[in-house]
Amino acid sequence: MVKAAVLGAAGGIGQPLSLLLKTCSLVHELALYDVVNTPGVAADLSHIATPAVTTGYLPADDGLQKALEGCDIVVIPAGLPRKPGMTRDELFNKNAGIVSALITGVAKWCPKAYVLIISNPVNSTVPIAAEVLKAHKVFDARKLFGVTSLDVVRASTFTAEIVGEKDPRKLTIPVVGGHSGDTIVPLLSQTTPPVSIPEDKVAGLVNRIQFGGDEVVKAKDGAGSATLSMAFAGYRFAEAVLKAHSGETGIVEPTFIYLPGVPGGAEVLKQVGGLEYFAVPVELGPGGAVKATNPLIAASEAEKKLLEVAIAGLKGNIAKGVEFVQASSAKL
Numbered sequence: 001m002v003k004a005a006v007l008g009a010a011g012g013i014g015q016p017l018s019l020l021l022k023t024c025s026l027v028h029e030l031a032l033y034d035v036v037n038t039p040g041v042a043a044d045l046s047h048i049a050t051p052a053v054t055t056g057y058l059p060a061d062d063g064l065q066k067a068l069e070g071c072d073i074v075v076i077p078a079g080l081p082r083k084p085g086m087t088r089d090e091l092f093n094k095n096a097g098i099v100s101a102l103i104t105g106v107a108k109w110c111p112k113a114y115v116l117i118i119s120n121p122v123n124s125t126v127p128i129a130a131e132v133l134k135a136h137k138v139f140d141a142r143k144l145f146g147v148t149s150l151d152v153v154r155a156s157t158f159t160a161e162i163v164g165e166k167d168p169r170k171l172t173i174p175v176v177g178g179h180s181g182d183t184i185v186p187l188l189s190q191t192t193p194p195v196s197i198p199e200d201k202v203a204g205l206v207n208r209i210q211f212g213g214d215e216v217v218k219a220k221d222g223a224g225s226a227t228l229s230m231a232f233a234g235y236r237f238a239e240a241v242l243k244a245h246s247g248e249t250g251i252v253e254p255t256f257i258y259l260p261g262v263p264g265g266a267e268v269l270k271q272v273g274g275l276e277y278f279a280v281p282v283e284l285g286p287g288g289a290v291k292a293t294n295p296l297i298a299a300s301e302a303e304k305k306l307l308e309v310a311i312a313g314l315k316g317n318i319a320k321g322v323e324f325v326q327a328s329s330a331k332l
């Protein structure tokens with residue numbers, strides 16, 4: 001029996017993501033938590049004829065505790081989205097506190113759950129989550145994931161457009177680094193099956209993958225950022241974790257992880273100047289991350305330059321998250 005919780009379930013991502021989880025045959029109980037509107041969202045979803053029993057919780061009456069108790073997987077899209085002109089880092093001041101409070105709940109009530117962080121800035125909110133779990137002595141790096149799947153989905157979609165592949169799902173592209181602008185590094189040279197991208201199109205394609213989020217923020221014109229494509233991508237990653245949990249083998253998905261705590265992570269860490277967090281394709285198993293793969297060694301010269309820029313950007317983002325928790329850890 002698998003219990004899943006969505007924290008931030010009434011939001012733009014939370015609602016469609018909860019809908020997809022409600023239709024997932026690997027989920028038996030679905031708990032929706034938000035500071036608003038979850039009773040309505042849960043009532044609505046509960047009429048769908050699938051087995052997952054769906055309940056909604058608000059902060060009152062120990063709602064977070066009730067949502068999290070017994071959870072096997074917690075997906076967190078709670079927090080503010082960007083408006084045009086903002087960077088993801090500008091969300092830090094609001095979202096850092098939201099994520100650390102929710103992870104404190106995870107540490108207390110479901111410390112063994114897989115935790116999938118969607119809330120931005122992912123480059124900092126994942127280190128925040130890790131530090132909170134460490135402070136509570138329940139940190140298992142194999143179960144904490146920064147969800148970078150939207151970058152992977154975009155890489156397939158935009159590359160397919162350029163090479164004339166009608167079904168983007170056929171293209172697998174390792175996207176590594178972090179989740180913001182030039183910390184996102186698509187390793188197009190390692191696309192499988194191999195594709196031939198016209199040389200004059202490569203830089204534009206890389207830029208579109210790195211700044212795809214801005215494209216949506218701009219188009220939504222003040223009404224938020226990617227929600228539907230994110231729900232698709234977040235569900236894809238959650239389903240991968242659940243399939244691996246149920247024993248399916250051979251599942252590999254890129255995700256932003258704490259390298260020192262994942263088998264194979266030390267190899268990647270050496271290659272990224274000692275950064276402790278980095279997204280790489282990760283093999284998943286019943287306990288979460290089984291092995292971090294290292295596609296960086298085979299990066300092309302141009303990709304190595306992109307990696308240098310990503311590493312420099314990530315350093316500050318990661319330190320900011322770690323320092324936020326260390327400065328406030330007395331309050332946890």
Ligand SMILES: NC(=O)c1ccc[n+]([C@@H]2O[C@H](COP(=O)([O-])OP(=O)(O)OC[C@H]3O[C@@H](n4cnc5c(N)ncnc54)[C@H](O)[C@@H]3O)[C@@H](O)[C@H]2O)c1
Pocket residue numbers: 007008009010011012013014033034035036077078079080081082091095098101102117118119120121122147148149150151179224225226227230
């Ligand atoms: N990782 C990614 O690739 C990715 C992609 C898209 C968006 N995001 C991020 O996901 C987050 C959510 O985006 P959205 O478009 O769904 O925003 P939204 O504003 O539509 O929804 C956020 C929800 O979080 C809830 N919330 C706020 N504080 C909370 C708390 N303390 N506890 C529980 N719930 C709380 C809000 O009530 C709201 O329902 C943003 O930070 C956004 O930047 C990440």
Ligand SMILES: O=C(O)C[C@H](O)C(=O)O
Pocket residue numbers: 081082088120150212213214216217225226
């Ligand atoms: O761009 C954003 O702020 C949301 C998200 O991180 C995205 O990549 O779409």
